Amino acid sequence: MKIAILGAGMSGLSCAITLEKHGIIPTIFEKRNCVGDRFVNAEAMFSLLDRPIKDSLQFLSKNYDIHLKPISAVNKLVVHSKKQIGSIDGKIGYTNVRGRYENSYECQLEKQLITKINFNSTCEYEEVCKNFDYVILATGDGEYASHLGNYKCDLTCTIRGVTVEGKFVTDIPHVWFNYDVIPKGYAWAIPFSEKEANLVIAYPDYPDNIKLDINTIWEKFYNLACKDLNQEFKITDKFEITKYMMGICNIPKIDNTYFVGNCFGVLSPGLGFGQFASILTGIYSAYDICGIGKYEELVKPLFKNYNHSLVLRKFLESLKDNDLDFAIKNLDNKLIDKIIDMICSTDSKVNFLEGVTPLMKLWNNYKNIKD
């Protein structure tokens, strides 16, 4: 059986590792020079959003023999709005690094692999289709799925980020919902050591936003982050992504082609998380090939998650800065704190996003916002 995997990122490598565990050696094509050959970026995996799974990393390790070592557990998430600061306390999840970093998740995955990767690949889908029995599309965006008429793009985003040197508490990331500064978007600071962190802004490319100057948005946010984190930073690296697609495929598999990771549409449009589901789609596609499970069935919950997350995005976008201030202020209300503690605790099975989706839908309907 000849299997081609296009893309050696989170989903492609997870697929390859799983195939190997079942005695199948795939051929992996990666267009870049090496695994993780891109900007360094700190990311997060919040188990809270993956319920009923209690701990995403333990889950991957126990169930699929895929082992990832995070930078840190997240014990507190500080949330900033225009006028308020609140926090979500508890074991929320983990932070990790991606890209050109020796222990980035993709580098950790590569170490769990036996197969050699074909780097600097220029192989196109049409070509591998002719020469392989199965093709796994794991190229990290919806381009291929779009060309095959199998992708619904709900929005695109502009993302700009920097790596900074400063003083950080590794288990405390920060997030900003301040529409005055980042219209309908958000920003975050994720430390990846006590001395380094990423500061990133992301906002949707809606007509009103396209008119805005990214340099002005960035300056405003950067000054705000310096003020809120009470320090001046030294910028050591930069990146910018335009038209980052958030969408989902119509069907996860066409003939013998599997869409995995962002090619499938794992990226949650609400908050931009996609790592955990990328790994799952990689594993599930391998399971299908090995005859252990049906891909279409296994990914059903991911379609559901995507739709819930889209409702969350519309809901967040409908709020004004004073609504956000009100919500953030109440994060530190004792009763709400208790409820959040209950939901965040590792014993909780509450699927937070699924639970609040009907309420957000009601609100969106009331505000006349289409799903």
Ligand SMILES: Cc1cc2nc3c(=O)[nH]c(=O)nc-3n(C[C@H](O)[C@H](O)[C@H](O)COP(=O)(O)OP(=O)(O)OC[C@H]3O[C@@H](n4cnc5c(N)ncnc54)[C@H](O)[C@@H]3O)c2cc1C
């Ligand atoms: C700035 C930013 C911040 C993010 N933050 C978070 C976060 O905090 N938490 C979270 O869960 N998710 C986050 N995400 C989303 C997450 O990174 C993605 O969902 C995840 O990496 C997708 O995995 P993938 O396997 O689809 O793609 P990737 O891991 O990106 O891998 C794709 C690979 O395919 C290769 N490739 C591309 N085209 C070809 C080709 N034609 N042939 C061969 N190889 C090719 C690429 O070089 C790359 O190595 C973030 C994304 C961005 C951009």
